[in-house]
Amino acid sequence: MIGFLQNIGRTALSFLAAIGRITLFTVNAVRWTFLPPYYLKQFFRQVLDIGYFSLPVVGLTTLFSGMVLALQSYTGFARFSAEDTVATVVVLSVTRELGPVLAGLMVAGRIGASMAAEIGTMRVTDQIDALDTLSTRPMQYLVAPRILAGTICLPFLVLVGDLIGVFGGYIVGVYRLGFNPSIYLSRTLEYLEFSDVTMGLIKAAVFGFLIALMGCYHGYHSGNGAEGVGRATTNAVVSSSILILISNYLVTALFFG
């Protein structure tokens, strides 16, 4: 019985310790982002990696999601003769929900994993200690550029993804479901509000921040050896994906109504 309680206590304590570590890491990372020196070269390297090289993945994902969304909503709405809402449903779902979440999850797999692996390798091979020795703060040199780039690039990626997703819906709507192109387009724009797009972009910024934060945090605290780096990578992807889904609800609820 005592042993059982001890176990619960220990788990609770280590959980709280982890929360404390992550909070401290976050505060530090954000603080160092705004203090000089700024490592612009590192920042632009990350922008290229996150913003540019993720375009194909995000583009393909949103394209096919837009396409399937058009088909599925047509099936549904045809049952109560509301087929002409397809264009509106596609554009609202893509901008408010699917664009940010799908792009976020894809980038979490791509960027979160590579950040954790890169920083984790630097940890286990003493490169992070070497940075400290050479009078460069790892938080500023490694973490800050990644977090800033993640937060800035994700909204851009999502904006491009939104356009491609809506285009996917248009292709299916016009060529498969036989909508009139100009009517489909005007339906797309008719009920779309500015706030639908901005809400998606705010979500994207939050997701980008979380992905980079988790990638850096897990890499920075990576255990020893190849095994430690492997675990850091997995943890980065899993934790950022979960955080994306949770924060997605929170942001939506915040703007609801």
Place this chain on the structure above:
Amino acid sequence: MAKKTQTGSSTAVPKIEMQGVMKSFGGKHVLRGIDLILNAEESVTLIGTSGCGKSITLKCLLGLITADSGSIKVDGTEILGTDRTTLEAMRRRFGMTFQFGALFDSLPIWENVTFRLRHQQKMNRTDARDLAVDTITQLGLSPQVIDQYPAELSGGMQKRVALARAIADKPEILLFDEPTSGLDPITGGVIDRLIIDAVKRLGATAMTISHDMASVRRIADKVAMIHNGVIIWCGPVAEMDETGIPEVDQFVHGRAEGPLTTAAKEEARRG
């Protein structure tokens, strides 16, 4: 020169003074009270069996790992438990090589070598490249190497680049973690020469970890041996052979049988 007169009046203050430094990892006591004094322009070599805590000692000295207790002073200033600014200012006076190189994979050799000069002192590109060529040719590497990346070099070459990075901006205190292991004897000799030079000519203070007794005899003024988390012997290199301490004797003469091996076997038996 100015430095000389300054330290002349205060010869009593050692360059580095470690007292009762302890460090444990999750109940495993690695350092149990390291006491070590290093005077300016002295070269000390740390010896001891594998896993005894030599690398940890160097990392504690730089604050890369925070020691649990004790005192670490550099020029009389306490650095254990001090604020970040003091620690960073202190680190600027150090150069260190790590046991496994720790070169930055994503940067070419010349940027590795001149990392601190580029970022701290804003040295321009041309000067930095010239300096990188100067430094690595001293270590017997060809100038073409500067545009390659660490992964393209052999282990021994990486080791020399790491050494070049540590000495490029001529720090006052140099820490070398096994600088010659994995090198051929000729290059090892070149590196020993370089460490001696740095101490004698630049007036640096050096702490080197080494397993190679021939090289220890060449580079060290003083030798300190770590065993069971404490320094069991520290003295001039000339007295290393007649300490009368069985552990030191066994280590220095590389004998397979002796108290070190018996202790290791005991520990293995106990699990």
